[in-house]
Amino acid sequence: SQQGEEDPQALSIQEGENATMNCSYKTSxxxxxxxxxxxGRGLVHLILIRSNEREKHSGRLRVTLDTSKxxxxxxxxxxxxxxxxxxxxxxxxxxxxxxxxxxxxxxxxP
Amino acid sequence: xAGVSQSPRYKVAKxxxxxxxxxxxxxxxxxxxxxxxxxxxxxxxxxxxxxEAQLDKSGLPSDRFxxxxxxxxxxxxxxxxxxxxDSAVYLCASSLAGSGRFLYEQYFGPGTRLTVT
Numbered sequence: 001s002q003q004g005e006e007d008p009q010a011l012s013i014q015e016g017e018n019a020t021m022n023c024s025y026k027t028s029x030x031x032x033x034x035x036x037x038x039x040g041r042g043l044v045h046l047i048l049i050r051s052n053e054r055e056k057h058s059g060r061l062r063v064t065l066d067t068s069k070x071x072x073x074x075x076x077x078x079x080x081x082x083x084x085x086x087x088x089x090x091x092x093x094x095x096x097x098x099x100x101x102x103x104x105x106x107x108x109x110p
Numbered sequence: 111x112a113g114v115s116q117s118p119r120y121k122v123a124k125x126x127x128x129x130x131x132x133x134x135x136x137x138x139x140x141x142x143x144x145x146x147x148x149x150x151x152x153x154x155x156x157x158x159x160x161x162e163a164q165l166d167k168s169g170l171p172s173d174r175f176x177x178x179x180x181x182x183x184x185x186x187x188x189x190x191x192x193x194x195x196d197s198a199v200y201l202c203a204s205s206l207a208g209s210g211r212f213l214y215e216q217y218f219g220p221g222t223r224l225t226v227t
Contacts, residue, residue, distance in 0.1 A: 030213075033212075040220075042218030042221055043153065043216075045215040045216060048214075048215065090152070096211070098155050098212050100152030100153050100154070101152050102151055102152050
């Protein structure tokens with residue numbers, strides 16, 4: 001499978017703690033994106049990182065990409081209750097196909 | 111401004127019925143995508159339009175699935191003779207991208223949850 005595989009599948013942390021999710025893939029990529037999906041809603045784009053980039057930040061979000069290890073991580077700092085959601089990575093491969101992983105379900109405990 | 115809207119939000123169909131799912135993209139967005147999301151899974155790409163042209167339909171699972179965007183704005187995904195395995199959430203997304211379709215942010219609608227009984 002070429003799909004991104006997120007890990008862990010589920011994560012529960014206390015509000016205020018940092019949350020780290022990982023994504024591994026098997027093929028060469030053009031870029032990798034992270035999306036958030038709240039229950040019953042559509043996806044919200046978080047960050048796109050290109051294959052020649054190693055790190056990007058957006059507010060409390062930090063994404064890293066290691067193409068040698070074919071992996072990416074999403075760090076959410078100082079988590080809030082509103083961060084409770086499913087997080088998906090999506091790779092765009094060299095054939096310009098987009099493939100989503102199965103997601104990490106993040107639950108922020110009050 | 112208005113985001114991507116989809117209708118209906120929920121659809122229950124008996125096996126064998128035809129269904130039509132509508133997507134209203136953000137005004138001015140060139141690219142439009144349809145995805146299928148099974149329960150507990152990530153979205154799977156179905157098809158892609160650039161304006162009214164359907165440039166990629168490689169993800170459509172069978173010839174029972176048909177999509178159109180005749181005027182380059184609203185799109186309809188039609189599923190003929192629905193089967194139980196078609197039960198899923200169907201997501202529509204649009205973006206400003208012309209070329210480099212996956213290089214830019216996609217804006218997703220809330221999805222249509224289709225249940226085939």
